[in-house]
Amino acid sequence: MRVEGAVADGFEEVRDEFAAVVAAEPGLGAQLAVRLAGRQVVDLWAGPGVTGGSLFALYSSGKGAxxxxxxxxxxxxxxxLDRAVAADWPEFAxxxxxxVTLRDLLAHRAGLIGVDGGFSAAELxxxxxxxxxxxxxxxxxRPGSAYGYHAFVVGALVGEVVRRVTGRSVQDVYEERVRAPYGLDLYLGLPEALEARYLPVRPARDGGRGAPAPDSLTGIAFNLNATPPTDLVEFANTRAVRALGPTSSGSVGNARGLAALYAAAVSGxxxxxPLLAPATLAEFTKPHATGTDLVTGEPDHFLLGFEAQGVRYPPLGADAFGHSGAVGAQSFADPGSGVAYGYTRNRFAAGGGGGAEENHRLIAAVLRAAG
Known part of the structure; x- marks a missing residue:
């Protein structure tokens, strides 16, 4: 499969690794973008009908935004962060x-991973x-006693706090302060005019891993306790989801947009x-979840909101932060190296779950090239 795009001098190995990834999975559409200290050093794509500007379903990658x-x-x-949610949202009590505080919500400690009977498609x-x-x-x-990934709902929870305090949605604030000023191809609500650039997501070639029991914590968190249970492929390929941009699950964008988001945050x-001052960055990159995630089974899964990428990818720094997406997308900033990374794919990765396995080899190549 032919790889398109360009890399800066010294990043040729990254292109070779990306070429090997797409060659190993015929028909895959994928993109890889990397910025180093804010400067774009990798911009690659491959696959039928894919361009660097194609828009993919990114699922939970939008949580990072x-x-x-x-x-x-x-x-x-x-x-x-330490104000009770109910102080601004009384019904929440x-x-x-x-x-329960805003910090508890961001750290996935609230125990509020779903609802009895699940959500309808319109609600999600x-x-x-x-x-x-x-x-x-x-x-x-019991809130605060453990943590588990609030997969479909954390965006709505923190978003309602934002709405109650500011009178505006997270989507509107993101558009005004981040997406529009930087021209990011990363959307929490995809305009109708951009629909032609969207490439539908496809199921995994292997059919994906077996579904957890609907009444398990994992099943509840991924709305498998609903009737019918949520089908993630159908969900993302629904225009209403892309139009409304639910922040937990409905983001749309490309690798360029993901890498630029994290570069804007830490490097400018x-x-x-940079959008984030050093003190803010330090607060949001502190570990907030030790032990095993009750939903995903991952150890030490979260910083504050963001996933602890240094746990998942040990070559990264302990303060590397970002978020994966269910299709296999991955994105993060590694403040120590100055790397901002975005990887997307339009087919679910084998085995399912966020952050497809190939990210390990791609990230290692990026860090070697970055020195």
């Missing part, structure tokens, strides 16, 4: 949640519909200073 908005509002003094597509269902739900474990782009 939502968390960046929250970090900016904390930095501005608008949000308080139901079911023993009166002491719209954060505004998820919020009241979640406010009324009793947690699945085109002469602009």
């Amino acid at each position: 939502a968390y960046l908005v929250v970090a900016l509002l904390v930095q501005d003094g608008v949000l308080d 139901a079911g023993g949640k009166s002491d 597509a719209d954060d505004r519909l998820l919020a009241p269902r979640l406010a009324a739900q009793r947690p699945y474990w 782009i085109d002469g602009r200073p």
